[in-house]
Amino acid sequence: MTQSYRFDFGTGAPAEGYTKITPQSVYDSFTGYGFTRTDKVNAKDRVEPGALRRDFCIPVETAFLLDVEDGTYRVSVLLGDEITATETTIKAGAGRLMVHKQRTTPGSFSRLSFSVWVTDGQLKLSFSGLAPRINAMEIEPAPQACTLFLAGDSTVTDQPDDGYPYAGWGQMLPMFVKQDAAVANYALSGRSSKSFISEGVLDKIWSRIKPYDYLLIQFGHNDQKHDEERYTEPFTTYKQTLKLYIDGARERKAVPILVTSVQRRFFEEDGSLRDTHGDYLTAVRELASEENVPLIDLANSSKALYETLGPEATKNLFMWLAPGEFMNFPDGVEDNTHFQQLGGIKIAKLVYEELKAMRLQPLMLYLR
Incomplete structure (x- = not known):
């Protein structure tokens, strides 16, 4: 090359x-x-x-x-x-x-x-x-450029061009990274921490990651789903599976960073956000503490963002599209989990801000 x-x-x-x-x-x-x-x-x-x-x-x-x-x-x-x-x-x-x-x-x-x-x-x-x-x-x-690898689900992944304005936050993260670093987004729709491994996606990351790269890990949305391929139990198999990511990164002298699941858009009558991830969030926080791994608490920061905006304004972040508004969705759509491009940018900014606040070296040098 x-x-x-x-x-x-x-x-x-x-x-x-x-x-x-x-x-x-x-x-x-x-x-x-x-x-x-x-x-x-x-x-x-x-x-x-x-x-x-x-x-x-x-x-x-x-x-x-x-x-x-x-x-x-x-x-x-x-x-x-x-x-x-x-x-x-x-x-x-x-x-x-x-x-x-x-x-x-x-x-x-x-x-x-x-x-x-x-x-x-x-x-x-x-x-x-x-x-x-x-x-x-x-x-x-630029073979020596630092790489931020992303492992996750549909809220993180690169959505295809014909799905615009559908976007994952990992797709928007590059705009917050300087020229000496690249984002390698391996997140895929529908995957849990378990199926991401069983399908061989994590092995692809292991084949490319190098010392002093970073691995951001966000799952939970699909670990909740009760099918054999994806389900994990929060305080046992979920934590055990995530530890495989942590150990694998460290074995390769890369830096793992855990990310709590980004919140879905479900509000209570009083305007507060309803938590739909429960123990999966607690498990990630516990694991970060137990393994001394940096934590981006995206559940907390996204909750604060949504509650500040309120039920109506948050529709502009999610795939709440009116019929005829976007060519790729002529009949419109109402989706409280997945982001349109504006939402992807807002969530990527939250990730960026938490990364900056960590003051990890040399990661600080690569953030705008």
């Missing part, structure tokens, strides 16, 4: 040492790079500001693909326009939020860097925003 890439987007002559990407540069396996679709990609050349700033692509409803070996890559992007304001959002892979509504004023340019965890041999960067721009992009291997 040694090759670096430098792309100059637009229609002008390419900057020295850069490969030109035009609105017609559709992905093909021979070149190994290009846009997924080009029918709505346009370009402008302002001529004056210099080789990389003078021209750009306007990437609407498309993604840029690059075939690479699996691993961590640092991506640097140049965004802006000489004559008008811009707003660009960039997501990596299955919707991991890297750059959120980045704005530039006329004549100003932003250079932003972030690290991306790549699997399946392809880096994918999707673009959106009110006025998206991409002027230039550099991509280089």
Whole structure:
């Protein structure tokens, strides 16, 4: 994993040492790079500001693909326009939020860097925003970058593009992490602490995690479900199973961090939040104390957030969608467990704030 890439987007002559990407540069396996679709990609050349700033692509409803070996890559992007304001959002892979509504004023340019965890041999960067721009992009291997691995369920996982605005908080966490760290989200919908292991997902983490990486562990939603594949009992098999995650991380000189289950949206008549996880929360808190493991008490912080917002405003965080509001859910939906993108961002911010408050070293260095 040694090759670096430098792309100059637009229609002008390419900057020295850069490969030109035009609105017609559709992905093909021979070149190994290009846009997924080009029918709505346009370009402008302002001529004056210099080789990389003078021209750009306007990437609407498309993604840029690059075939690479699996691993961590640092991506640097140049965004802006000489004559008008811009707003660009960039997501990596299955919707991991890297750059959120980045704005530039006329004549100003932003250079932003972030690290991306790549699997399946392809880096994918999707673009959106009110006025998206991409002027230039550099991509280089970053094998030494710190990685935050996530083990969890549907409230954490990367939800697919065709499920927008459905989002897990782990999908939104990258926007709170600096360029020297990447988020590797292995969380999967429907998994408990037990089935995550039996299906071999934890083994995938063990094959990739390295010393001084971090493993955030949040289960409980599906451990409650009384089927043989998933059920664990809070003070026995649940704690015993979670200890396998702790011991495995420590054996590999990585740092485990326990996370209590994020709360569901169920309110009592007096406006207080109803706890639906019960002993599973107590068990995680006990285990963190017994094993001297850092604890993110997301149950507590999410409870405080929901009660501050109240029953009506919290609908904006969850998958409470009106019919016709979102293309992917034409009939609407009312879901008190899973988040839409705004909720994913809010919960990821709670995780970020608790990580900051821990003041763990060197983790502090990697948080924005």
